[in-house]
Amino acid sequence: MxxxxxxxxxxxxxxxxxxxxxxxxxxxxxxxxxxxxxxxxNTHLGIKAKSYMDKGELVPDELxxxxxxxxxxxxxxxxxxxxxxxxxxxxxxxxxGKLLADxxxxxxxxxxxxxxxxxxxxxxxxxxxxxxxTSYHVLFNPPAKEGKCNACNCELYQRDDxxxxxxxxRLVAYxxxxxxxxxxxxxxxxxxxxxxxxxxPLIFEDIRKVLEKYD
Numbered sequence: 001m002x003x004x005x006x007x008x009x010x011x012x013x014x015x016x017x018x019x020x021x022x023x024x025x026x027x028x029x030x031x032x033x034x035x036x037x038x039x040x041x042n043t044h045l046g047i048k049a050k051s052y053m054d055k056g057e058l059v060p061d062e063l064x065x066x067x068x069x070x071x072x073x074x075x076x077x078x079x080x081x082x083x084x085x086x087x088x089x090x091x092x093x094x095x096x097g098k099l100l101a102d103x104x105x106x107x108x109x110x111x112x113x114x115x116x117x118x119x120x121x122x123x124x125x126x127x128x129x130x131x132x133x134t135s136y137h138v139l140f141n142p143p144a145k146e147g148k149c150n151a152c153n154c155e156l157y158q159r160d161d162x163x164x165x166x167x168x169x170r171l172v173a174y175x176x177x178x179x180x181x182x183x184x185x186x187x188x189x190x191x192x193x194x195x196x197x198x199x200x201p202l203i204f205e206d207i208r209k210v211l212e213k214y215d
Contacts, residue, residue: 007113031085
């Protein structure tokens with residue numbers, strides 16, 4: 001079973017990806033993770049990717065495809081995979097389709113976790129950080145003492161990325177980039193939209209109902 005996971009920042013993709021990976025024994029392939037792995041292992045592809053990233057440039061599609069291709073050719077992907085963070089554009093989706101077709105494989109389903117914008121803003125803007133690395137949420141995981149870290153009693157702060165206006169801008173950018181991809185896969189009858197506004201176990205139950213058709 002070959003799955004692509006889509007969803008905006010704050011939709012809980014990481015949580016659901018872990019559950020899917022464990023339930024169906026599928027490797028969770030995050031483009032960010034495999035880029036970092038290649039760089040840390042000093043692979044040929046990692047060295048090339050780092051040369052772009054060090055200059056603040058995006059890793060070119062051609063190189064990203066080579067990195068994805070190498071990862072999908074590994075033994076643990078022979079029975080399927082969960083792809084997270086790729087593709088992000090229609091050209092990338094076309095390239096992925098051709099890459100898989102060359103090895104007589106295909107994408108079975110695209111899971112699109114949808115959450116209303118205001119809910120996403122509440123989730124992301126409620127996050128608070130401590131300089132010691134501990135994180136909290138004002139609603140879902142508040143500190144024992146308001147504004148103070150449980151671990152070291154230091155003042156908590158809100159990252160610039162988590163401020164409401166920044167979150168709104170991130171969501172606008174995500175939609176602009178991803179909506180054409182959602183439409184692309186919807187036309188191919190591969191897209192299943194999941195209500196990500198529910199509790200975590202209920203979201204996973206909805207995902208399982210979709211995946212039952214392919215398991």
